[in-house]
Amino acid sequence: MIEFFTQGGYAFFVWGAYGMVALLLIAEVIQLRAQYRALFVRLNRLNRMRQVDQNQ
Amino acid sequence: MTLNWFKFASPPAFYSLAGRLIPLFWGLTLILLVVGLYWGFFQTTDQLGGGNPQKEYYRIIFIHVSSAWMSMWLYFVMVAWAAIGLVFNTRLSFMMAKAIAPTGALFTFLALWTGAFWGRPSWGTYWDWDPRLTSELVLFFMYIGYMALHSAIDDIRRADRASALLAIVGLVMVPVIFWSINCPDPNQCAALHQRSNLTKIDGNILFAMLTMSLAFWMYSFATTFMRLRSLILTREAESVWVQELLIHRGEQ
Numbered sequence: 001m002i003e004f005f006t007q008g009g010y011a012f013f014v015w016g017a018y019g020m021v022a023l024l025l026i027a028e029v030i031q032l033r034a035q036y037r038a039l040f041v042r043l044n045r046l047n048r049m050r051q052v053d054q055n056q
Numbered sequence: 057m058t059l060n061w062f063k064f065a066s067p068p069a070f071y072s073l074a075g076r077l078i079p080l081f082w083g084l085t086l087i088l089l090v091v092g093l094y095w096g097f098f099q100t101t102d103q104l105g106g107g108n109p110q111k112e113y114y115r116i117i118f119i120h121v122s123s124a125w126m127s128m129w130l131y132f133v134m135v136a137w138a139a140i141g142l143v144f145n146t147r148l149s150f151m152m153a154k155a156i157a158p159t160g161a162l163f164t165f166l167a168l169w170t171g172a173f174w175g176r177p178s179w180g181t182y183w184d185w186d187p188r189l190t191s192e193l194v195l196f197f198m199y200i201g202y203m204a205l206h207s208a209i210d211d212i213r214r215a216d217r218a219s220a221l222l223a224i225v226g227l228v229m230v231p232v233i234f235w236s237i238n239c240p241d242p243n244q245c246a247a248l249h250q251r252s253n254l255t256k257i258d259g260n261i262l263f264a265m266l267t268m269s270l271a272f273w274m275y276s277f278a279t280t281f282m283r284l285r286s287l288i289l290t291r292e293a294e295s296v297w298v299q300e301l302l303i304h305r306g307e308q
Contacts, residue, residue, distance in 0.1 A: 032282040043289070
């Protein structure tokens with residue numbers, strides 16, 4: 001198990017490479033989900049504003 | 057059963073199709089990642105020790121080569137959609153091109169990053185102005201340039217067309233990257249980067265490498281479609297179908 005983490009003394013390079021890949025791929029997915037949700041909130045708010053305009 | 061493929065060229069049809077395909081691509085991504093990583097880390101250990109010159113950092117190959125392949129392939133696909141958009145003037149094609157760019161830029165950065173972390177222990181340096189490394193860096197700037205140009209033009213149709221043209225011009229970088237390692241005379245062009253020869257690679261390493269490449273490809277489909285769905289909604293916000301979608305979603 002310890003061998004897996006130390007990677008024969010090259011842990012910094014192996015995990016530095018894999019860590020950045022994991023970080024950026026996960027960050028992209030989180031950003032895309034947040035973007036999609038924020039879009040619905042914004043479009044719904046726009047619609048409510050329009051309805052208020054029509055009622056006046 | 058006759059299937060009308062042109063149906064999916066309409067944004068509302070593709071919006072719902074992409075919504076159904078995204079979970080499928082996530083499933084495939086996860087399966088391929090688990091298999092590829094397991095194989096790469098635990099089924100290629102015979103590469104270490106004995107008369108073998110490999111050190112543990114060879115494991116970076118599984119993410120390095122697959123990111124580099126995706127960086128070039130996604131650029132090619134992005135240009136293909138941009139060109140289709142220019143020729144047929146189809147809205148969805150331009151949106152597809154725009155949705156691919158950030159994921160392509162991401163994989164280009166990762167190819168450079170993982171390459172640097174591999175180069176340091178094996179070549180003794182994180183970076184060198186070697187033809188392969190330099191041309192890959194230019195590809196990264198092409199992606200950034202495409203996105204920057206698109207966001208700099210307010211009119212969406214003009215932004216689509218101008219950035220599509222820039223992307224097509226930048227396509228010249230892809231064959232340059234691809235053949236930049238086949239330097240005929242090392243005295244004329246100092247190439248540090250290894251030549252690639254898939255037939256000489258150990259079978260287990262090749263299997264893990266191809267599996268990881270497929271995983272990244274499926275990941276690209278999933279993220280591109282997610283981005284495309286947001287893009288379609290933004291651009292079609294005023295249309296009847298988006299308004300109906302909002303009402304329908306609001307009731308849930």
